[in-house]
Amino acid sequence: MSAPTNDSIGTTVPGMDAASSSEVISVMQERLSALLDLQLTLKHVHWNVVGVNFIAVHEMLDPQVDAVRAMSDAVAERIATLGGEPLGTPGSITKVRSWDDYELNRAPTVRHLSALDAVYSGMITDHRAAIARFGDLDPISEDLFIGHTAQLELFQWFVRAHLQDADGDVVFRNTESN
Numbered sequence: 569m570s571a572p573t574n575d576s577i578g579t580t581v582p583g584m585d586a587a588s589s590s591e592v593i594s595v596m597q598e599r600l601s602a603l604l605d606l607q608l609t610l611k612h613v614h615w616n617v618v619g620v621n622f623i624a625v626h627e628m629l630d631p632q633v634d635a636v637r638a639m640s641d642a643v644a645e646r647i648a649t650l651g652g653e654p655l656g657t658p659g660s661i662t663k664v665r666s667w668d669d670y671e672l673n674r675a676p677t678v679r680h681l682s683a684l685d686a687v688y689s690g691m692i693t694d695h696r697a698a699i700a701r702f703g704d705l706d707p708i709s710e711d712l713f714i715g716h717t718a719q720l721e722l723f724q725w726f727v728r729a730h731l732q733d734a735d736g737d738v739v740f741r742n743t744e745s746n
């Protein structure tokens with residue numbers, strides 16, 4: 569018995585047309601660039617944060633780096649699965665991105681956490697928009713991003729929890745943050 573032929577192998581997955589795949593890949597490439605940017609930014613904060621609760625913040629960030637790195641791997645491989653070319657070079661990140669580079673270097677914990685809060689707000693907002701786009705096109709990619717967004721929202725809560733004093737008031741928050 570000969571193996572079944574499938575003209576779409578090497579292009580996209582069964583049941584998806586080329587136009588839908590192309591749209592999903594385009595959205596995912598932008599999100600892949602954002603995830604690659606985020607994992608670098610989280611390490612940058614890990615290295616540059618100083619001051620109150622230093623060790624708590626410093627050590628909180630490495631598991632977030634690992635998780636975001638795993639997300640970028642899964643998104644890149646989903647792009648490849650759909651027949652696309654996942655772009656992961658530094659040049660591709662800067663070419664795609666529409667957001668400003670992280671602006672703090674060595675700075676106190678509360679300032680870094682406020683800036684990170686704003687970074688996570690942008691990530692989560694754009695991931696939710698991607699989920700909405702995928703809804704009509706590809707439930708598998710939608711499912712992948714729902715799981716990732718839940719993790720990102722958890723990490724934002726970890727960050728925000730450091731920004732409250734004993735009375736529950738917010739200590740400091742970047743003006744661009746939600």
Ligand SMILES: [Fe+2]
Pocket residue numbers: 614
């Ligand atoms: Fe380290």
